[in-house]
Amino acid sequence: MRIAIAGGTGFVGNALVKKLLEKKHEIFILTRNISHKQHSKNLNYVQWLNDDDSPEDVLESIDVFINLAGESINSGRWTEDRKKRILNSRITATKEVRRIISRLEEKPYTLINASAVGYYGTSQVETFTESSRKSGTDFLAETVRRWEEEAAKAEEFEVRTVFCRFGIILEKNDGALPRMALPYKLFAGGTVGSGSQWVSWIHLDDAVSGILFCIEHEQLHGPVNFTSPYPVTMKEFGQILGEVLNRPHWMPAPGFALKIALGEMSTLVLEGQKVLPEKLQSFGYEFLYPELKAALSDIYK
Numbered sequence: 032m033r034i035a036i037a038g039g040t041g042f043v044g045n046a047l048v049k050k051l052l053e054k055k056h057e058i059f060i061l062t063r064n065i066s067h068k069q070h071s072k073n074l075n076y077v078q079w080l081n082d083d084d085s086p087e088d089v090l091e092s093i094d095v096f097i098n099l100a101g102e103s104i105n106s107g108r109w110t111e112d113r114k115k116r117i118l119n120s121r122i123t124a125t126k127e128v129r130r131i132i133s134r135l136e137e138k139p140y141t142l143i144n145a146s147a148v149g150y151y152g153t154s155q156v157e158t159f160t161e162s163s164r165k166s167g168t169d170f171l172a173e174t175v176r177r178w179e180e181e182a183a184k185a186e187e188f189e190v191r192t193v194f195c196r197f198g199i200i201l202e203k204n205d206g207a208l209p210r211m212a213l214p215y216k217l218f219a220g221g222t223v224g225s226g227s228q229w230v231s232w233i234h235l236d237d238a239v240s241g242i243l244f245c246i247e248h249e250q251l252h253g254p255v256n257f258t259s260p261y262p263v264t265m266k267e268f269g270q271i272l273g274e275v276l277n278r279p280h281w282m283p284a285p286g287f288a289l290k291i292a293l294g295e296m297s298t299l300v301l302e303g304q305k306v307l308p309e310k311l312q313s314f315g316y317e318f319l320y321p322e323l324k325a326a327l328s329d330i331y332k
Contacts, residue, residue, distance in 0.1 A: 032246075035090050035131075037061040037079070037124055038099030038145070042205045043197075046239050047097070048074070054243075059093065061086055061100075080127060087134040095246055096132065096190075097143040098182065100124035104147075105207060109170070109296040118174050125181040138190055141249075143242055144182035146194040148231050148258060150175040153302035155227055160309040161196075161254045170295065179254070191252050193245045198231035198258035198306060200238050203330045207299070212272060214282070220273050221282035224289065224301040226266030231258040231306040234320040234329070244316050256308045260321050265303070268323065275327040 034051060038044045039060035051058055052073055061079040062068065068076040079086040101121040107113055125144065132138060151159040152167015166176045179194045186192050201208045214220040233241075238257055245251050263271070273280035289297045308316075320326035 032094040033057045033059070033092060034095045034097060035059040035061060035077070035086075035093045035139075036097045036099065037128060038101065039097075041099055042103075042202070043145070043200065043235070043238055044099050046202075046235055047099075047242060050239050050243065059090060079131075080124070087131045090131060091135055092137050093135070093139050095141045095143065096128060096139045097242070098125060098128045099145045101145065101178075104171070104296075104299070105210075107296075108294050114170060114295075118177065121174065121178045122181055125178060129181070129185050132185055132188055132190060138188050140191060141246060142182065142185045142190050142192045143245060144179070144192060144194055146179055146182075146196045146254065147171065147175050148196050148198045148256065148304055148306045150179070150196055150254070151304050151306065153228075153298065153304055155229065155303075157305065159256075159304055159306045161256055162309070169298065171298070191249065193252055194254045195238075195242060195245070196254055196256045196258075196306070197238060198233050198256070198262075200235055200257075201232055201326055201330060202235040206235075208330070211268075212276065214284070215269075215273050215276045215278040215280070218278055219282045220269060220276075220278055220280055221284060222266045222269055222280070223284045224265060224286040226264060226269070226283075228265045228301060228303040229262050229305040230265055230268045230303055231256075231262040232268075232323065232326070233258050234326040236319050236329075240319060241311060241316060244311065244314070248314050251310065251314060255310045256306050257311075258306045258308050259318060259323070259326070260308055260312060261323065262305050262307070263323055265300070271324050272327060275324065275331055 065076045065078045077086045149171030
């Protein structure tokens with residue numbers, strides 16, 4: 032297939048591009064600056080989001096559009112300016128994806144758009160699936176809701192649209208896990224906050240394989256939860272992480288200290304939601320790493 036990817040040089044994008052190239056697909060990575068980007072067999076770089084860029088000129092006849100673009104929510108303290116950048120980067124990129132699709136004479140049959148379990152808001156008692164209709168009311172929930180609303184407009188062009196609601200994606204050198212593992216490596220790991228908050232996680236390999244699964248299963252559309260079928264509490268997560276790293280789990284990180292240090296961003300670790308991948312499982316997806324211990328053991332092998 033011919034596949035366009037926005038955000039193809041990011042955390043998930045790098046791993047996804049590698050897997051797609053292994054499968055001999057032709058990839059077009061959209062980037063703001065193509066200078067110093069090395070084209071290779073089946074890998075092309077296309078400039079976008081600058082004045083006078085016309086990426087649609089080289090994206091005719093693509094089969095799938097994947098949008099992973101957006102500023103990382105882990106990129107720093109959530110000042111009002113940073114929150115605007117987090118939201119605007121997603122809306123701007125998604126609007127441009129839709130504009131490109133509108134210009135293509137032959138439309139892609141699928142748009143895979145990144146999203147997040149933050150859509151559901153936070154809770155220690157509820158269990159969320161794709162059929163949970165009500166979204167949360169905090170900053171992340173509002174960001175995700177507006178992001179998905181923008182992506183859904185691609186359906187006006189009869190493009191099947193999938194929202195990949197990612198949980199915490201686990202990988203050794205990027206994302207949240209290195210920050211979570213650092214205290215343990217320093218022999219100072221322990222329960223964060225109350226420890227009863229839920230962590231809905233997914234191994235990077237399952238995040239990538241899940242995207243491929245959604246591309247291949249044309250009946251899948253709308254929100255799809257990208258989380259392990261076995262979420263854990265933060266206390267359980269820390270205990271298993273300490274066990275895998277052969278480090279003690281003993282020094283708690285009190286919630287009030289994290290709120291002082293991180294501000295509103297502390298909600299990422301102090302609050303959570305229990306999210307299950309109902310759609311992926313109902314369509315027959317088999318997780319490579321359904322259990323946290325196996326996932327972490329693979330990552331730190």
